[in-house]
Amino acid sequence: MLFHRFYDDQLAQASYLVGCAATGESIVIDPNRAVDQYIAVAEKEGLRITHATETHIHADFVSGTRELAARTGARMLLSDAGPPEWQYAFRDDPGVVLLGDGTTFKVGNVAFTTIHTPGHTPEHLSFLLTDTASATEPMGVFTGDFVFVGDVGRPDLLEKAAHLADESETSARMLYRSLVAFRRRPDHLQIWPGHGAGSACGKGLSAVPQSTLGYERRTNWAFQIEDESEFVAAVLEGQTEPPAYFGRMKVVNRAGPPVIGQRRAPKRIGPDRLAQVLRDDLLLDTRSTADFAAGHIPGSVNVPWSQSFTTYAGSVLPSDRDLYCLLPDESDHTAEVIAQALLLIGYDRVRGYLGREGVDGWVTAGQVLGSMSTLSVEELSGMDREAVAVIDVRGRNEWNDGHVRGAVLIPLPELTGRLDEIPADRPVVLHCQAGSRSAIATSILLAHGWHDVQNLTGGFAAWRAAGLPVTVDE
Numbered sequence: 001m002l003f004h005r006f007y008d009d010q011l012a013q014a015s016y017l018v019g020c021a022a023t024g025e026s027i028v029i030d031p032n033r034a035v036d037q038y039i040a041v042a043e044k045e046g047l048r049i050t051h052a053t054e055t056h057i058h059a060d061f062v063s064g065t066r067e068l069a070a071r072t073g074a075r076m077l078l079s080d081a082g083p084p085e086w087q088y089a090f091r092d093d094p095g096v097v098l099l100g101d102g103t104t105f106k107v108g109n110v111a112f113t114t115i116h117t118p119g120h121t122p123e124h125l126s127f128l129l130t131d132t133a134s135a136t137e138p139m140g141v142f143t144g145d146f147v148f149v150g151d152v153g154r155p156d157l158l159e160k161a162a163h164l165a166d167e168s169e170t171s172a173r174m175l176y177r178s179l180v181a182f183r184r185r186p187d188h189l190q191i192w193p194g195h196g197a198g199s200a201c202g203k204g205l206s207a208v209p210q211s212t213l214g215y216e217r218r219t220n221w222a223f224q225i226e227d228e229s230e231f232v233a234a235v236l237e238g239q240t241e242p243p244a245y246f247g248r249m250k251v252v253n254r255a256g257p258p259v260i261g262q263r264r265a266p267k268r269i270g271p272d273r274l275a276q277v278l279r280d281d282l283l284l285d286t287r288s289t290a291d292f293a294a295g296h297i298p299g300s301v302n303v304p305w306s307q308s309f310t311t312y313a314g315s316v317l318p319s320d321r322d323l324y325c326l327l328p329d330e331s332d333h334t335a336e337v338i339a340q341a342l343l344l345i346g347y348d349r350v351r352g353y354l355g356r357e358g359v360d361g362w363v364t365a366g367q368v369l370g371s372m373s374t375l376s377v378e379e380l381s382g383m384d385r386e387a388v389a390v391i392d393v394r395g396r397n398e399w400n401d402g403h404v405r406g407a408v409l410i411p412l413p414e415l416t417g418r419l420d421e422i423p424a425d426r427p428v429v430l431h432c433q434a435g436s437r438s439a440i441a442t443s444i445l446l447a448h449g450w451h452d453v454q455n456l457t458g459g460f461a462a463w464r465a466a467g468l469p470v471t472v473d474e
Helices: 036-044 065-072 168-182 213-219 228-236 245-255 271-280 289-294 309-316 332-344 357-364 377-381 396-400 412-417 436-447 459-465
Strands: 002-008 013-019 025-029 048-053 075-079 096-099 104-107 110-116 125-131 140-144 190-193 282-285 323-326 350-354 373-375 389-392 428-431 453-456
Touching: 002 036, 013 036, 013 190, 025 104, 036 048, 036 065, 048 065, 048 104, 065 075, 168 228, 245 309, 271 282, 271 350, 271 357, 289 436, 309 332, 309 412, 309 436, 323 332, 332 350, 350 357, 377 459, 412 436, 428 436, 428 459, 436 453, 453 459
Parallel strands: 025 048, 048 075, 075 096, 140 190, 282 323, 323 350, 373 453, 389 428, 428 453
Antiparallel strands: 002 013, 013 025, 104 110, 110 125, 125 140
């Protein structure tokens, strides 16, 4: 048996290729849209990708199952578990095989058995793996977003991301019952999860890539709670606001993501195109916050290229407009990497990019650069609170732990949908915990026509460190 783990750092997402050396067949579990990586490894190992499957309808990235099937001819194995409203819309397509609880199938000499493990989503499956060439019992299980190392999948996304009312508690109870059944399986089972630290699909995931069921039973908080109601309260407590794009991903992945084939790389454009881009499209400035603040092209939105890029970009960017990127460096490779990161979360319309010549060309053409103003916590504390609007773009859990008196909470993922709540008749100060999210929010307000807007230096952490008054909700 051949086994290969793929990991996308931006998404904190794991996918797996399992192959049979004897027959040359292989399967990819939870592929994302960057399917070239799976094809390349399979070819290197002398394998054909004959099957592609996924544990559930994903919310945090576009599934690559259909893309991989189109490229390789692989059969698509999809969950048939769960209620009708959470069935795949392309379930009747050629090449689709539906899987229920306890379904068994083989990929060469590697056997798989499905376990219906609802909770994170109603249709969620986990896959037990048995290498029949050397064993008669399973060696491990692909748990997707059911069990992580140190945590379990959050059960509140249908309510918070897909906007289905009163689903969180129901899903949490399903998750508890799935765990009760799962914990009875043997200690030696290896656990291969779908995400690691940094994913928004849980609240405390470990960076360790795999574990065993025995170890998780001893250390994972979710296995320590014996009472269902206590578990429900614990698993729902402290869950953050999901990125805004999660709801759209659920719709796309249930309907069946469009197959893009061999994608065209974005093209470098000249500064002479900027006026048209700003009029018709969206200019995404991926430079650092400091570079953007020092001088940017008015009308552009700043989401710095960083480990959190996809989370923030998916929270604030529209998906129905052509995008052009201003790069943090001059590398064509950087442009391709950024375009692929956006493609993985459903932004298929990255058309072109510019390097530093974009800013230089704007100035050479006689245009004025914009700037982003900052404000210290001491300056804010001395201002008349009635004369300034303070917008807190942190999450609700952060807000509940303490906030600036008189501030208004608008979490970053909700900002673009709540712009009408932000006054335009007085100065606006935005803050988050340390300053990165509020810098993005400030760029959005500037792009939408606000002028007197400032980012609070150091954010709420600096406010609290300075000993300034903090309000805590009861």
